[in-house]
Amino acid sequence: MKLSGIPATPASEITPRELFYQRRHFMQLALGGSTALLASAAFGGEKLASSLSEAYGLTDKLTPLEDVSQYNNFYEFDTSKEGPAKMAGRLKTRPWTVSVEGEVRKPKQFAIEDLLKLAPMQERIYRLRCVEAWSMVIPWLGYPLAELLKQVEPTSDARYVEFVSLHDPEQLPGQRRAVLEWPYREGLRIDEAMHPLALLTFGLYGEVLPNQNGAPVRMVVPWKYGFKSAKSIVKIRLLKQQPTTSWMQAGPNEYGFYANVNPEVDHPRWSQAKERRLGEFLKRPTLPFNGYAEQVAGLYAGMDLTKNF
């Protein structure tokens, strides 16, 4: 989506993080709060260089960093929204390797340091639409997953990609309960995975990912509901058959493999027609493919999206 008139300034340069937090801290001290201290403690704050990808700018107002990093669905830590940020300190993101394997000619274990250098880091402002009918706008840092997949040379049998997240109840205390089947598994069709919008993501707001947002590496697939974007990935497998994801196991009639954002297809228990953009009062209508229809609708030509939800 090419939008003219957007300044090509990475979010990291708009307001320095320190200043941002100082202001917030001052305001919250004045109000007698203390969450700003917690927030900065849970934050690595390591800068990550990038260039803003103009083609992926958005006029939507950004969701403040504090909300992005304090309101998370990350059941590996906790099922509440505030829990992940509180527990995230337990996760160690170094050393970290991602194994890329399966239907590929050159399977390889990538150290996170090498992944960070594998392709130029871009800043992309994406909408994030949660299946729970709320949404955010986040400046992510990463590069297309296709860059990584090209390195391992998928075979012609590679029709699906599966993402496996870290399974370690010591670091991820939420995994002590069988809320979902661990490890968390997600998946994409190969053409979805190769789509330039599908971002292998390492940072947000100009810095490395906070742990509670899926550090050190996660997927961001902006035209699908948030749960499709696996966090803290340790394994990427290329497969012949469509993988069964954790959410498909949890509720086969509620969560399908595709999970494209679709205002026409309701969740069996609630409507998906509208969403609450965090920070806004009135709900706004949800857009087909979360507003990315122009880029991705072609992937699903001829498919019945009410059946393939």
Added chain:
Amino acid sequence: MNWKTLGDTHLRRLKPLVFLAALLPLGLLLTAAWQEQLGANPIEKITHNTGYWTLTFLLISLGVTPLRQLSGVNWLIRLRRMLGLFAFFYACLHFLTYLVLDQFFDWSAIAKDILKRPYITVGFAAFLLLIPLAVTSTNAMQRRLGGKNWKRLHRLAYLIAGAGVAHFAWLVKKDLSRPLLFGAVLAVLLGLRWFYRFRASRLRRSYSSV
């Protein structure tokens, strides 16, 4: 002073304290709102919070009779109306949050929700059923209905609490632990009630056979 048999004067002093304690959750919520401590999604937080306290007060008011039977502290019954009305109070706040903050009077969306979303259907029905209980909570209405009818009507509280638990369980995405906890407490309270009723009827029978 025997605390098991509290006189009218002491009860008159106790009641305002219970009243204030029951307002505490609202006070804390308003304070958090004032200090902008409601997090990234304040509307969701207010909805969940008022829903939580509705269920909690429903269960507390349903706990009065079993607790009285277990402890022999009879004056507890004289707090029950206030506790039940607080359940209604928080239910009203919960419903108003949905109506005003969440949907902002989007009547067609609300109608669809009530008809199509089982958790809303059940929750809304429970709210409607609370209204006759609140209306008939006065002494005058109790007299007008007569003790037996009044009791029969107010047994709806169990159905309402069950509907409330179902409403909660139906809306959570995956983690059922909190709704199940409410459900377990409700089951224990119902179980106690049945136990006492069973024992009372057996006692009556053994007396009549003497």
